[in-house]
Amino acid sequence: MAVEPTGRTAPARRLTFLAALALAACGGPAPEPHFVPEWIRSYYGAMRVERLSPPVASRLMVYASAALYAGLSAGESPEPTPSAGALNGFPQLPRPEARVNGVLTAVAAERVVIDSLLREALPTTRAALARLMDSMVAAQPASEAVRAASADHGARLGLAIVAWSRTDGFDSTRGRPYVAPKGPGLWVNDAPATIYATQNMSGASEFVALDNPANAMRPGAASDRGLILSRPKSATRTLPAVNMSGMSEPYWSQVRPFALSVWNECKVPDPPAYATSSTSALHVNARQVLDAKAGLTAEQRTIALYWADNAGESGTPVGHWLAIAAQTMTADRMPATSAARLMLLMAVAQADAFVASWGYKYGYNLLRPRTYIRRLIQPDWEPLIPTPPFPEYPSGHSTQSSAAATVIAAVVGERAFEDSTSIPIGHQPRRFASFRAAADEAGMSRIYGGIHYPAGNTAGGALGRCIGDKVIARLGAHPAS
Numbered sequence: 001m002a003v004e005p006t007g008r009t010a011p012a013r014r015l016t017f018l019a020a021l022a023l024a025a026c027g028g029p030a031p032e033p034h035f036v037p038e039w040i041r042s043y044y045g046a047m048r049v050e051r052l053s054p055p056v057a058s059r060l061m062v063y064a065s066a067a068l069y070a071g072l073s074a075g076e077s078p079e080p081t082p083s084a085g086a087l088n089g090f091p092q093l094p095r096p097e098a099r100v101n102g103v104l105t106a107v108a109a110e111r112v113v114i115d116s117l118l119r120e121a122l123p124t125t126r127a128a129l130a131r132l133m134d135s136m137v138a139a140q141p142a143s144e145a146v147r148a149a150s151a152d153h154g155a156r157l158g159l160a161i162v163a164w165s166r167t168d169g170f171d172s173t174r175g176r177p178y179v180a181p182k183g184p185g186l187w188v189n190d191a192p193a194t195i196y197a198t199q200n201m202s203g204a205s206e207f208v209a210l211d212n213p214a215n216a217m218r219p220g221a222a223s224d225r226g227l228i229l230s231r232p233k234s235a236t237r238t239l240p241a242v243n244m245s246g247m248s249e250p251y252w253s254q255v256r257p258f259a260l261s262v263w264n265e266c267k268v269p270d271p272p273a274y275a276t277s278s279t280s281a282l283h284v285n286a287r288q289v290l291d292a293k294a295g296l297t298a299e300q301r302t303i304a305l306y307w308a309d310n311a312g313e314s315g316t317p318v319g320h321w322l323a324i325a326a327q328t329m330t331a332d333r334m335p336a337t338s339a340a341r342l343m344l345l346m347a348v349a350q351a352d353a354f355v356a357s358w359g360y361k362y363g364y365n366l367l368r369p370r371t372y373i374r375r376l377i378q379p380d381w382e383p384l385i386p387t388p389p390f391p392e393y394p395s396g397h398s399t400q401s402s403a404a405a406t407v408i409a410a411v412v413g414e415r416a417f418e419d420s421t422s423i424p425i426g427h428q429p430r431r432f433a434s435f436r437a438a439a440d441e442a443g444m445s446r447i448y449g450g451i452h453y454p455a456g457n458t459a460g461g462a463l464g465r466c467i468g469d470k471v472i473a474r475l476g477a478h479p480a481s
Contacts, residue, residue, distance in 0.1 A: 036339035044315035051241035075102020108154020185274025242311035253359030266466035285453035307445035383450025398443035398460030405439035406468025
């Protein structure tokens, strides 16, 4: 089945993003290099504690990144530079009316974005971000006049970015009923009840036992603290906790992409057709998944669990790749404005990856390996990690990892690196020969975990590379691009 181009086109008015930010520049002291990595770490924690689905997390990070970049840019005085592209619908930003401090302006812009996009967040999430902002403001050496001008200009930047967020179609996807199509080759959420069990989590840290990747509450493990921390979130429209027993964001392709002209600008081949014959392409793919789990080595099991990035247990794949970027920023002592720009490019690539992959997922509605294998090959088979609540093709993990790796390599160069993102949830750091190698491993992890066919991984990797390339072509790898 081919998916027709049904995504909305980008608005006719497209403003050159870097030039728009350069209009706001007005001088100020250079921010500390740790400024952006601190924000990334804080948002990773927010995504984890709020138990956000990856698409919702990806959208949040674009607007948060835009606020940081706009504010920091306002504290500098670069000459306007041309950009190879633009973000869809990006607004004309106000000019500062007096000399401003980049950090103070960025924090003020971020306060406005947080008040809007995280208005339904848990009190602990908002308090943690408020403490971060207050400490950053207190640490800045600036006169009262500069503080006042920065707060005023940052608020105006934040309001412009919030107004931009309200035109992306997100609100129209909230609360809409969805009935999944039925048929022998179509997706159903038939994951077992154990993955709906309470999550052992904390606002500060959490531990996921590696012999219990579903993180199910075991007999005798309940406690008052666990019951409090894993209580259901109240009904929210903007920040719902991921629902493993339902379906995740079936209308996400109707959210406006940020750099892509339409959600399906980058094409994928049709998935293997549903067939029951042992010689059919889908049966062969399913057999490869089954055989992979049966012959799983200790290293492959480690890979599957390392990249699981389950919503509710981690900062999702979005947070994982932004954390990789943060480690790179710290290692390179990257200037704060350059780091904010990398954060924004990574967030845009990942957000567009979710818009695109979700569009194809719900267009094809291909059943997951668990359903096919149990129906036709091995009735009692279970994957290593929980099957997510959305269709299979293409792999979203492969798509967004590939997009993120493409962008970060274009900005800082392909290189070896060590990733320590998942130490708080019980994983040792892993070293990779390149960002592409990490993305490829993340894609393969879904086959080892039993939740994607090889075809879904391959298509997702190619889709992500296409998206990453388009983000770089349109926004530029560097400010002067």
